[in-house]
Amino acid sequence: MKLTILGCNGAIPAYGRFPTSQVLEINSKLYLIDCGEGAQILMQQFGVKIMKIEAVFISHMHGDHYFGLIGLLNTMSLLGRERLLEIFAPAGLEKIIRSQIDFALSYELHFVAHINNISTILINSEKLEVNNFPVQHSIPTHGFKFTLKYKKRVVNPDLVKQFEIPKYFLNSLADGKDYEPLHGEKILNEWVTSAGKADKTYAYCADTAYSELIIPYINSADLLYHESTYIDEDIDKATTRLHSTASQAATIALLAKVKRLIIGHYSSKYKDPLVLHQQAIKIFDATDYAEAGKSWDI
């Protein structure tokens, strides 16, 4: 998986920073996470192919997380997209989007509404599982967890040769199956394979106040994005507006034992996200800060 940050600012664009949007690349498919104004323009700027977007995930109905969606959908249609696009979003978004589509869209939209306060499985394919989970904000808001499954076992070629297992059966071995020759003893899978790589997870916490309730959902994630709208000195603002400070984001990362943290969704008050970063790394060393165009391999 590869995460690329597009917009990383809070509600009001500032210092050239756009509102929230991110794109996650998984096996050459793109998954768009939130879609603030200008997302399609940033995608173009950073060479993200908008026609490869497989699905869109909108966390909540504050405009800085979805005002860029209609423009993106429009452009996809002008470029002739044909396959269906799935949009996982709060229930209210479908009406707003459809009311702006007075032209014939070249492809179908399929909206799947979040259920307030509930975590559900949004996508469950052979290689990918995506869950939403509730976070604590001023309106119903969900975060998202993307799990890339590495279920395949690693086949040992020397042992395969030694046990005279035919080549056509290698994929079945990777899937964990035993080999039964026509004559002779059954060859157990574990004799010739070893465990594959562990699952990889990316968790996106959208806009949220400090809440340890989200920890079970993001526990041990390889990469966590947690908003950090305010510096620690502005904790009162964070509390009132149900946002987090830099230290709060870092504390959640620490408690959830994630491998790496990205902070973002900066208030327009701050010119330089480094101030927030400096506060976060004091609590959680493996903290990076979001910047337009920056990527992380997971």
Add this chain to the structure above:
Amino acid sequence: MKLTILGCNGAIPAYGRFPTSQVLEINSKLYLIDCGEGAQILMQQFGVKIMKIEAVFISHMHGDHYFGLIGLLNTMSLLGRERLLEIFAPAGLEKIIRSQIDFALSYELHFVAHINNISTILINSEKLEVNNFPVQHSIPTHGFKFTLKYKKRVVNPDLVKQFEIPKYFLNSLADGKDYEPLHGEKILNEWVTSAGKADKTYAYCADTAYSELIIPYINSADLLYHESTYIDEDIDKATTRLHSTASQAATIALLAKVKRLIIGHYSSKYKDPLVLHQQAIKIFDATDYAEAGKSWDI
């Protein structure tokens, strides 16, 4: 008046060019003309103060001309705007915008709907007149004409002294009034004043096919913006999609005897607007091309 181009591209953003938006400054007040996605971000980039926006003019309901409006209105509210904002737009826009305002806006919106195929006066104050006028596009579309009135006559101080006209009457002289002293002969205005500067006009032609029907509305404008989506070789596309070529825009400027032409709304096909510019100046020498952040004094 000072015009600043923000977005200057056609429907699909390309080569860092945003969809259409422009801002016209008149006596420290700002008038926003169309509002494509990212307009507020470009305003910030070019130091245009969004809180000084007096009114918004939307030409038609193609998304590349209004998708940036909701984000701008949202930001104004977050920044605490209090005075009413007037939006002159097609009838359908109000519902779309209001459906996305589920928060309490800090100020009132007042929508004024265009009347299809009709030219009307939108604003008529002492110093400014704004008209809309129909252009020829695939859906009902209006252009806008801004006229800065210079009705004041220029008072000659030497003659005022010579005729012993008191100082308190100078403003009335500028307004064209004659002076009647208590004793003696009436002093005619024309004896002590001369004609003021001529009116200044900016005409914006939105998206339009080549149409000489618009000439009466834009005649003799000091500055004309006329779309030029295509190069001359793509005239078939221009005709089918009700857009104009570079030469068509220049021909309209020539026939309307405007002083200066700006072309814009480039198709995403073209990397460099200079190709369009080169074709236009062959027909109308006083042609400039739109670029983000470029300004014209009128």
